[in-house]
Amino acid sequence: MPTFNEGRHPAEFLLSEANGQRSRGNITIAANQTIVPGSVLGQVTASGQWVGHDPAAVDGSRTAGAIALYGVQTGPAATFAISAIVREAEVNGKTLSYKAGLTAPQIAQIATDLAGKQIIVR
Incomplete structure (x- = not known):
């Protein structure tokens, strides 16, 4: 029987967010990017x-x-608008997607950076 690997689902990482959709914002992704939910x-x-x-x-x-x-x-010449968590939320750090090869101190710095936007990594 074949093995199936399921990818990340939109907002799978999200534990809680501010009332309404105050945590979300529309952002523009630059050209030549491959972004998965939770990046x-x-x-x-x-x-x-x-x-x-x-x-x-x-x-x-x-x-x-x-x-x-x-x-x-x-x-290569296209940008794309998506929704992202940009403020006031709690997220599951184990389901976020980071650049490959990051060290524990670098991941800790990411949590600190996001905390500045009131995005708490749990």
Whole structure:
């Protein structure tokens, strides 16, 4: 019998959020990105667009600032708007998607960055 691997579901990581949809915001994902639900995102300072968080980046995306609610894959010249958690929420850190190879201190820094937006990683 074949084995099936189920991917992440939209908002699977979300434990609680502010009343209504105050925790959510519309953001623009930059070109050449593969984002899955629960991806930790950083904002590129020059463009205001969002990319997968990278602690080694020098473009502003080294600071975690949002978590993607939905997945998207953008092309080389295309951007895409999605909803993300941008403030006042609690999330399950074990179901977030981080860049491969991050160390425990780097993951702790992500939690600190998100706490600045009142996104608490549990």
